[in-house]
Amino acid sequence: MxxxxxxxxxxxxxxxxxxxxxxxxxxxxxxxxxxxxxxxxxxxxxxxxxxxxxxxxxxxxxxxxxxxxxxxxxxxRSVTSRELEEVYASRRLIEGHAARELCLASLGAPPTLDELAAGMEEAGREQDWFTVARLDRAFHRAIVDAHHNSVLTELYDALRSRQQRVAVRALQIRPQRVPEIDRQHRAIVDALARNDVDGVAVLLDEHLRPIPEITAALG
Missing domain, CATH: 1.10.10.10 (Winged helix-like DNA-binding domain superfamily/Winged helix DNA-binding domain)
Incomplete structure (x- = not known):
């Protein structure tokens, strides 16, 4: 263990x-x-x-x-569609704010994002959803942490375990979404690197929207 x-x-x-x-x-x-x-x-x-x-x-x-x-x-407990939607809604608020602030301050992309994205891609090829979810969590937390707002980071950390469980369940339901998720992660890194305020906001909003097929499967 x-x-x-x-x-x-x-x-x-x-x-x-x-x-x-x-x-x-x-x-x-x-x-x-x-x-x-x-x-x-x-x-x-x-x-x-x-x-x-x-x-x-x-x-x-x-x-x-x-x-x-x-x-x-x-x-x-079961993971419900309502729980999934609420977790993603909370993430959109926190991550979207942090990413926009990073771009406005011209801070670029946190340096660990490329490595984490590569790790997710490798784990996804092996269908190791637990590792994908763990690295996905680290990827998105790095964006929040780089904003250096301790209150937002604490709020985000409170989502940790539920965030990972929701992510694994979503991947189990629709594993064919993995290549799309990988592309979205790379696009988010690129937008942050270019300090593209509007672009990163749109990308995160799309990335953190529940997929109807997944919410329907959860009931």
Whole structure:
């Protein structure tokens, strides 16, 4: 089981290890919507006591990954069309503002974008949707972070896990969109590099619009 390490280099707590494992398996779809999660099963799998599992479940519940049901335990939530639309609407507001401000300040494209775009293209060819979603998240966060507005970055970071889950689900439903998504990423980098305020706004608005076929499939 891969474990994230904090920026300070500290080993994550038992609660964080449980949270990371369950979150990632839900994002990947290994723990599908509707699946009930047993505290004992999770604690044995991750190698912790039941207390960190309960604590992690409360966090996952607050982030809309699971529902805590009286006398029935934890159940993985479905990704709904409404959730997808709300996540993308929030992203359009935050990312669109950050990108326009970068162009107005003539700051160009953040230097990591080309490498992240290339990584997504490679993972997409292998249909590794979890990696695509992780790199996609890093790509778009780099744009927000370059604006150096700590409040906007905090708001954006609150979307992290739901953003990745929505992205994986969308890719699973319509994998044929991957080449188009790759082209959009490259166009966004180019617009930022040219400090094209209007162009990057249009590109992000198009890129972050839910696809009708995907919302219809989610119901």
């Amino acid at each position: 891969a474990v994230e390490v904090s920026e300070a280099g500290a080993t994550p707590s038992a609660r964080d290890r449980v949270y990371q494992w369950v979150r990632d398996e839900i994002i990947k779809g290994t723990l599908p919507a509707g699946r009930f999660l047993d505290e004992v099963w999770v604690s044995e799998l991750v190698g912790t006591s039941r207390t960190p599992v309960r604590e992690a479940f409360h966090r996952l519940n607050s982030e809309k990954f699971i529902d805590l049901l009286p006398r029935r335990g934890a159940q993985v």
